[in-house]
Amino acid sequence: MTDQSTAPGADEVRELPTGDDAVGDAVARVLAHADSRARSVSLHGGRATALQDDDSYVSDRDGDQFDREDRAALRRVRGLSTELEDVTEVEYRQLRLENVVLIGVYSGGSLTDAENSLRELAALAETAGAVVLDGLLQRRPHPDPSTYLGKGKAAELALIVAELGADTVIADTELAPSQRRALEDVVKVKVIDRTAVILDIFSQHAKSREGKAQVELAQLEYLLPRLRGWGESMSRQAGGQVGSAGAGMGSRGPGETKMELDRRRIHTRMAKLRKQIKGFAPARAAKRANRDRYTVPSVAIAGYTNAGKSSLLNRITRAGVLVENALFATLDATVRKSSTPDGRPFTLADTVGFVRNLPHQLVEAFRSTLEEIAESDVIVHVVDGAHPDPAAQIATVRNVIGEVEARHLPEIIVFNKADLLDDDARLVLRGLEPTAVFVSAKTGEGIDELRARISELLPNPEVELTLLIPFERGELVALLHERGRVISTEYDERGTRVHALIDPQFTGPFEPYIVVGA
Structure with missing residues (x-):
């Protein structure tokens, strides 16, 4: 057995063991870690690495943070049961995450990459309101098409879940509907995937009418192929006496089943939401046209979630945009006015953050919001300099920028959180992006250099x-x-x-x- 944990309630991601005695060893290991039930065990030193230990976000540099109290009021009520129940209505069940176990499968990549991905999933789960009890990784060529982990490892996972008292299992990928159902049948608790967690966070943080409509559309697109019947309650037939309607004999059909009816309602709702989102476009276009009329250049702040984009906007403009040590704290684009050192005005737009394996539904639903990036003159690409894998963050963000057809725009790479970097870390990052600017939204380091770089790239009068x-x-x-x-x-x-x-x-x-x- 290969056990990569170093102590009870280990801070490291553990790899599922192999061998005939794997299940017996798993039981012994879990019993040895039974005291971890009473503690919130995350995947890196008490907090997932995507979240910083320093939560001193409220200060004069951020302006008025009126939204923080409202955001805190939306936190989940813990202690609610998440046991699977027989329900008669098909609806999107909002996640009530409590104690969770994370699972992942990796093949081609390294163990370090797989651990970083699982730590990011832990940060997502914590942001959604969960307590992460354990993280398990398995190396195999391909995920099992039936239970994701395979029959034996799924049985071992069931023992771990039972001993830790977990309510939910979260997979570090997007599970097929059949995989989720098969794994639920084995572990006897709710199983969800990475996409469901991200959608849940978005549903908590959406504030504007457009943001809420975009999130609901993405949720419905995710739900549609995952409708599941529960017993005979799904077999409601709508046929019967039709003579009074003038149809006559031979017209008695079975009618719609409950699942078919729900599919039709979901399609109808999705069409309404798309029309509603499309209706928001003229207002945005009018604002952009007004800026264009006065030839005000625009700069878009893009980057990985929790990289410090809103903090940077507040440092430059004192915009008062909500800043929180959580993933996807910003969903709605915020535009503020600033000026270059030589006095030229420009607009600075804060946009939604990205994450690896960002659900395609969200990219499509938020395409209208991402237009702020495509319509800008310069992109300020903010990277968390203290993250263990900044190269992966840069690649993820550039992929999404490419999807909105904005790769041709001038780009400034900004390594934020420079106050957390030593000289060796800066040297490594400089090798990754030689022309990057090191800034700290917290201390103000590098802000003047960033403003000067923006001034160089903005279009000049002719x-x-x-x-x-x-x-x-x-x-x-x-x-x-x-x-x-x-x-x-x-x-x-x-x-x-x-x-x-x-x-x-x-x-x-x-x-x-x-x-x-x-």
Whole structure:
């Protein structure tokens, strides 16, 4: 038996053993760790590595955090039973996660990669309101098509679940409906997958009407192939006497079963939600058109979940955007105004975070929100510099950026949380991305360098003008500062002499004051 745990209630992910005595050894191991029931055992030093130990997020740099109290009020009530029950209605059962055991299967990748993925799943489970009791990994060429783990390992998992008193098993992948049902039948508790946990977090954190509609659409798309009948309650037939309706003999059909009826209702609801989400587009387009009318460049902050995107936005603009040490704390795009060191205005948009194996339903549902990235002039790609695998974070985010057709835009890689990095870690990250900027939204390190880099990449006005504006037309000087880039300003007895760059479409009001031959 290969037991990778180092102590009772180990902080390391354990690998499922092999051999004829595996089940007996598993029982002995679980009994040895029985004292872990009373403790919240996570997968890395008391907290999953995707969540930071330092939770000092509220400070003057973040502005007013009015949403934190409301967010805290949405926490799950623990102690609710999650036993499987015979229900008569097919509906999306919101996750009431309590004590959970995580499972994963890996083949081609390394054990380190598999452990990082399972630790991230632990952070997702904690964000959804769960207490992680244990994490189990199994190496096999392919997941078992029936029970995901295989018959023997599923039986061993059932013993572990029973001894730890777990309520739920979470798989670190998207399970097929048949795999989930087969594994539930063996372990006798609810089995869910990574996608279900992410959807649950999104449903907790959605705040705006558009965000709620997007999450509901993704939930229904996930639910549709997973409708499951419970006994005869699903076999309600709608046929019967039809003569009064004028159909006559030979028209008595079986009607819709309960499952067919639910499928039809789900399709109808999904069509309504798509129409509703589409209806939000004109308002966003109008706001963008207003910014375009004044040629205000836009910068989108993209990155992995919990990398510190909202903290960075607050540090630059004091936007007051909710900052929380949790995954997917931000779902709704937030746009704030800022300016470059030379005074040019631009907008800064905070967007939803990404995660590895982000459910396709969510990418599609949030495509309208992700338009903020595709429509921007510069992408600030925020990476958690303290994460054990930043390269995987960068690859995941770039894949999603590619899905929204924004890979052609200028990109600034920003390694956040620089206050947690030593010189050796910075050297490794510099080798990963030589042109990256190291910043700390907490201490303010690197913010000026980031603003300067943004200024270099933002589009510049094209027309160079030298103007002599009379003192009584001071509003034109203010307009020039607003819509152009003022290089120099001088004053003489005739008025204000200004050397500036401006877009061609805005030169009209200034033409009478152009200095010829300047």
